[in-house]
Each structure stands twice: as C-alpha cells, then as structure tokens.
Amino acid sequence: MKKAEVTRLYKFSDAQLIAVGNEKIAFMRRDLEAFALFGLNETQFAALETQIAAFSNLVTDIESSSNQAQISEKKEAKAEELRTAIRAVMTRVAQKYGADSARYKNYGVGVLSKQSDADLIITAKRVVRVGTDGLGDLASTGLTAAFLDNISLLNEQFEALLIEQKLKIGERDIQQEDRVEDGNAIYSLLVIYTQTGQDIWASKDVAKYNDYVIYNTVSGEAAVTAENPV
Incomplete structure (x- = not known):
C-alpha cells in the first residue's frame, strides 16, 4: 500500500517553528511549578x-535543491559533449554515404537535441556498434577507433551522472519527508504543552496566557481580521 503524502501541520516556516519552540520552552521553564501539577x-x-536542536541541524531543502541542480548541470554538460562526439561521427558517415542513405539511417541517430536521456544513451551505444563495423569504409573520412572509444567513455560518464541525479532527487524527497515528519512531531508537542500553559493561566493572568498562544498562520503572527485590524 502506497504511503500517504506527509503534509505539514503548521503553516509557518521551519525557522519560525524553531524560534517559537525555543521561546515557549523558556516560558515553560519560568512556570515549572505550575506545569508540575x-x-x-x-x-x-x-x-x-x-528535538528542536536536532531539527535545526537538518539539511534544508534549499541545500538539497542546490546539490540536485549542480548534478543536473554536470549531466547536461556531459550530454552536450556526447552529442558533439556523435555528430562528429555522423558528419563523416554523411560525407561517405550521404545523409539520406540507408547506411546513414542505420545509425538511428535522428534529432539528437530532442532525445531523452535514456534514448541518448541507447543512440550512443548504437553509433559505437555500427561505427565499429564500418571503420574500414570510413577510415578515409578520418574516423578512427579512438572516436568511438571516446563516445563510449562519454556515454558511461553521462549514464553515471544520470544515475547520480536520480539518487539526488530521491534523497531530496526522503529528506523533505523526514523534515516534515520531525517538524510535525515538534509542533504537536508544542501544541499540547502550550495548551496546558493556556489552561493554567486562562483565568489568572492574561499576559502569561498570551505567552502560550501559537498562531498557525504563514507569518506565525495573529491573522488580520475585521475584529483584529493592523
């Protein structure tokens, strides 16, 4: 059974949760005797x-996103290197047989810029395989085994970066889910503790009662309403 998507219980930022949590703990310590009851x-x-300290040290989504973006950039740069190497071979094939010939079409290159990552990997392998069989005929165009070996190497590097990118995406999803779950656990405890604090001071001290109010809004502040204008 597929796990349900984890969603935040609070509307404000993680940084605000950390700040609010530490603030409320300070009030709780001030009122230890009352809470003991x-x-x-x-x-x-x-x-x-x-818990809050550990939460504050977790890798943020900004960091995870940046790491993912860096791998994606490396992968795209390697893909372009690979396309360039393939085009260098296909230019020689076209020179020998013509771009409309059956021998040229046997390489199955198509439009490289429109190919998916998976298709590019398969295309590169096919170019190496067909090119190796035709090396004798294409020697006069300057094609050598070194050209094809370079495509194989670039293809291996590209595939490795593609896998690394997928792993980074997966890691980011896991980290984000863990962060939401940890934040929810902290928020849930805070709600329980601060509700107790409100109950303690509800009929005794308005200021102390307000110390335990958590506004579950985007800003973490009281929502603006007609009854509560700025």
Missing part, C-alpha cells in the same frame, strides 16, 4: 529542546 517537568522540556 499537570505532570510536565524539565525532563520533558529538555527532550523537546533537544
């Missing part, structure tokens, strides 16, 4: 603080 103590608050 509800079975909450320093051990639990310290554990939450440790």
